[in-house]
Amino acid sequence: MKLARKIRMGMVGGGPGAMIGPIHRLAAALDGQIELVCGVFSSSHKKSLETAKSIHLAPDRVYENFQQMMDEEAALPADQRMDFVSIVTPNHMHFPVAAAALAKGFHVLCDKPATLNLDEAIQLSERLNSSGLLYGLTHTYAGYPMVKQARALVAEGVLGNIRKVLVEYPQGWLAGSRIELSSKQAEWRLDSARTGLSSCVGDIGSHAAHICEYVINDSISEICADLGSVVSGRILDDDATVILRFTGGARGVLIASQICAGEENTLKLRVYGEKGGLEWSHSDPNSLHYKPANQPAQILRAGGPGLAHVAAANCRTPSGHPEGYLEAFANHYRNFAGQIDARLTGRNPSDVEADVPGIADALRGMRFIESAVKASTSDQKWYRLPPLVGIDN
CATH class of the missing domain: 3.30.360.10 (Dihydrodipicolinate Reductase; domain 2)
Structure with missing residues (x-):
């Protein structure tokens, strides 16, 4: 699966002490088709900067909060801004971050469960449908x-x-x-x-x-x-x-x-x-x-x-060379990136790219x-x- 260019990713969550955030970053990087360009890794800006330093991310793309990230990324030229946001926070932050991303025109890939409750999930579905953007949910085991x-x-x-x-x-x-x-x-x-x-x-x-x-x-x-x-x-x-x-x-x-x-x-x-x-x-x-x-x-x-x-x-x-958890995660990231690439290039996504858990x-x-x-x-x-x-x- 060859993409026209690297897909640019932002991340919310995954700072010091996080378990799933680093796994998402590894999975996103595995195929060399996604680049992490910005993030808010913690509610503490100091901790976000510490995380950015540890992964060699430029400090000027590390924001105070997720709303600032959405606003300032949306204001960047099209060839610089992120294409999608990866949400790896505790559950209560999934909906507000996703809603803010959709409002600014960014695709969303989120750790499960999608939201804090069903009412939020229904609101998310309605906002997604009106936005025309892409949404993916990283149910890891469907990636095997x-x-x-x-x-x-x-x-x-x-x-x-x-x-x-x-x-x-x-x-x-x-x-x-x-x-x-x-x-x-x-x-x-x-x-x-x-x-x-x-x-x-x-x-x-x-x-x-x-x-x-x-x-x-x-x-x-x-x-x-x-x-x-x-x-x-x-x-x-x-x-x-x-x-x-x-x-x-x-x-x-x-x-x-x-x-x-x-x-x-x-x-x-x-x-x-x-x-x-x-x-x-x-x-x-x-x-x-x-x-x-x-x-x-x-x-x-x-x-x-x-x-x-x-x-x-x-x-x-x-066959005989083991693949596991990171590769399953990476399949979701690679396939979701393929969906974004299809949007950017005007082609229909393949059946493989489409096989990412979504809003349903x-x-x-x-x-x-x-x-x-x-x-x-x-x-x-x-x-x-x-x-x-x-x-x-």
Whole structure:
């Protein structure tokens, strides 16, 4: 994928002590097609300048706040200003930064979840539609080639009608009490003012829900949820089990937990249809296990033969050379940059470039988070997710 020029990126968030910001910067730089040209990395200008110095970014493109960045970047000549902003802040800042960027004519790529709540996501969708600009959401796991291969196989009908979806995402990093006193990452994720209604479902449950919907290309329609604050003293959930029903008739189970002591980041997806099943695990992301009914199981490998076009296009190395988390992130950045390049050059984006989670994923994600919280406190067995205008058929 050759672009006419480098795509210029600004960043909000990702300063000292941040976890995801540096990962976004590495991912954006991986293919040499995106250049970080400006930023507001912290609410402290001094800390923003420290970050800029550490990554060799010119101090005159480091701004006091995000609104100043939008105003001054928009005033620059077209061949200097940023093309899009990457938002890597805690959740409560996602909407105001995105709204400010859209108002000044900049495309937006945002870490998930899209906003603090569903109402903000709906407002964001309305502003995006009226702006005509591009929006992407970095649901990392949809960037893995073998997750894309799983989606392609389901779309081809290899499994037949989908019957069952099982997804689990156990972590153990919040298993201890009072960890938020010593961890910046835990501190804001357990604060409802900055993370929203949910910690566990908002942080990792939303990833689990997204990978289900992405692979089977279907929406969650009803849920039965049990969210809990296992560690004493917590207000927000750190553990969740959600039974799923999909629009197309499939049923599923989603388990997400941050208190599974000893676990790291163990996302696993299994999909079963009438003709066979698929299994993908984050611990071995370059393999996709295909289990046809009444035939020997197969293992498809990233970079290997027989992959769908979109999966092969998101592989960088030959089979046997591991690709992982950074490359999956980088796929979203590279493909989003391709969409911007298509706008700049007047061409239609390719199917590969178009395969970046967008505003529909943002809306469904926020709907799932809020619905899981409401369903967990409801006496109703099955909670039907509210319809989204322009998203649900």
